[in-house]
Amino acid sequence: MSVEFSHSQALRLLHDVSLAQVREGGVDLSNRQLAILLTIYMDLPPHTVRGLAAKLNVTKPVITRALDAMGEKDLVARRRDPADRRNVIVQRTVQGALYLEKLGDLVITNARELHL
Amino acid sequence: MSVEFSHSQALRLLHDVSLAQVREGGVDLSNRQLAILLTIYMDLPPHTVRGLAAKLNVTKPVITRALDAMGEKDLVARRRDPADRRNVIVQRTVQGALYLEKLGDLVITNARELHL
DNA sequence: GCGAATCAATACGGCTCCGTAACGGTTTTG
DNA sequence: CAAAACCGTTACGGAGCCGTATTGATTCGC
Numbered sequence: 001m002s003v004e005f006s007h008s009q010a011l012r013l014l015h016d017v018s019l020a021q022v023r024e025g026g027v028d029l030s031n032r033q034l035a036i037l038l039t040i041y042m043d044l045p046p047h048t049v050r051g052l053a054a055k056l057n058v059t060k061p062v063i064t065r066a067l068d069a070m071g072e073k074d075l076v077a078r079r080r081d082p083a084d085r086r087n088v089i090v091q092r093t094v095q096g097a098l099y100l101e102k103l104g105d106l107v108i109t110n111a112r113e114l115h116l
Numbered sequence: 117m118s119v120e121f122s123h124s125q126a127l128r129l130l131h132d133v134s135l136a137q138v139r140e141g142g143v144d145l146s147n148r149q150l151a152i153l154l155t156i157y158m159d160l161p162p163h164t165v166r167g168l169a170a171k172l173n174v175t176k177p178v179i180t181r182a183l184d185a186m187g188e189k190d191l192v193a194r195r196r197d198p199a200d201r202r203n204v205i206v207q208r209t210v211q212g213a214l215y216l217e218k219l220g221d222l223v224i225t226n227a228r229e230l231h232l
Numbered sequence: 233g234c235g236a237a238t239c240a241a242t243a244c245g246g247c248t249c250c251g252t253a254a255c256g257g258t259t260t261t262g
Numbered sequence: 263c264a265a266a267a268c269c270g271t272t273a274c275g276g277a278g279c280c281g282t283a284t285t286g287a288t289t290c291g292c
Contacts (some may be wrong), residue, residue, distance in 0.1 A: 008158075010223035011216055015154035022151045023173045030146070030279075038131035042124070046190045049240055057139045064241060065279065086239040086288045100127060108124035146249080164268055180271060181249070202258050203270040 009114055016110040027073060027099060032058065033066045040076060040090055041100055047090040063065075075099055125230055143189060143215065148174065149159075149182045156192060156206055157216055163206040191215055213218040 015081070021028065029037065035056055040047050043055075052061045067090060070076045075096040081087035137144065145153065151172055156163050159171075165183070169176045183206060186192045191212035196204035 005227050006222065007217070007220045007222045010220045010227070011154060012158060012221070014223065015151070015158050018147055018151040018154060019172065023150050025173065028147055031134055031144055032138050032279090035131070035134040038127060038134065042128060042131050042156050050238090056135065057141070060240065061242085061280070061281075062279085068241095069278080084239085084289070088240060101123070103130070104123045104126045106122065106128065108121045111126070130248070148249090166268090175251070176270065177251075177272085178249085182272095187249085200269090204270060 007027060011115055013107070013110055016113070017107055020106055020110070027075075029070070030066075032056070032062065033070060036063065036066050037075060037096065037100070041092055041096065045089075045091075047083075048087050049090070050087075052090065070096075127222070128230055129226055132229070133223055136222055136226070138165060143191075143225050145186070146182075148172070148178065152179065153186060153191060153212065153216070157208055157212065161205075161207075162197075164203050165206070166203075168206065186212075 036052060039052060039055060049060055050061045052063045056063075058080055067076060068077060071078060073095070074093050077091045077093050079089045081089050142151070146169050152168060155168060155171060155185045165176055165179045168179045170228075183192060183194060187194060190209050193209050195205045195207055
């Protein structure tokens with residue numbers, strides 16, 4: 001299945017998705033937070049703070065703080081690694097999966113409306 | 117040209133794009149700023165502060181501040197409306213067009229890598 | 233076993249953005 | 263013309279995130 005995105009189609013898709021996000025005014029994540037959340041849900045576990053920091057090319061406190069913020073919204077959960085208690089394992093949550101499901105639907109809906 | 121986005125393909129695309137943005141670490145706009153910028157470049161002019169605020173469902177100071185921030189990066193420009201000097205007309209810039217061109221390319225490149 | 237190394241979290245000062253409210257400048261209205 | 267309406271900006275206090283440096287807990291290396 002192959003398709004040629006036109007340049008303006010790509011930007012229109014971004015426009016519609018980000019506009020819907022802004023207008024909705026619900027949960028709004030920073031670029032970094034979204035990247036972290038998507039990495040947790042799309043890449044293979046396990047996810048540690050250090051691993052996420054390396055993958056996103058940011059410092060560890062950035063990850064810790066993002067997990068704090070998203071943890072309060074129940075989008076992710078933390079657990080100490082029993083094998084090596086220095087590590088923290090980042091886990092998915094029902095709430096987080098739900099949020100990303102809606103986000104994916106938003107992309108798909110807008111892509112369809114572009115006859116893309 | 118039509119294609120069925122799968123749910124995970126949509127999220128993967130978002131993941132790759134936001135990850136690239138974060139890893140790059142260059143100009144990073146908030147969700148709102150990006151929505152404003154894309155509206156200015158994708159929707160028909162003229163664009164006023166009030167009009168943008170209504171379109172994005174946010175207050176006017178949000179628009180003013182976003183224009184301040186993006187104006188300093190030369191992504192947008194402001195001009196008084198000669199016809200009604202209360203209005204401010206928001207204009208595109210070369211720098212802004214360049215930024216969005218790169219962003220569009222990023223989406224297209226990542227979409228292609230997904231064989232989408 | 234004990235010091236070095238590793239992990240995540242925290243402290244700190246600084247910057248940006250927020251929402252509400254007030255403000256000057258301009259135009260419309262009566 | 264004066265009062266009201268309108269437009270964008272600024273003021274203000276507060277919240278969130280940043281980078282750097284440090285801390286506390288745990289594990290590794292010798």
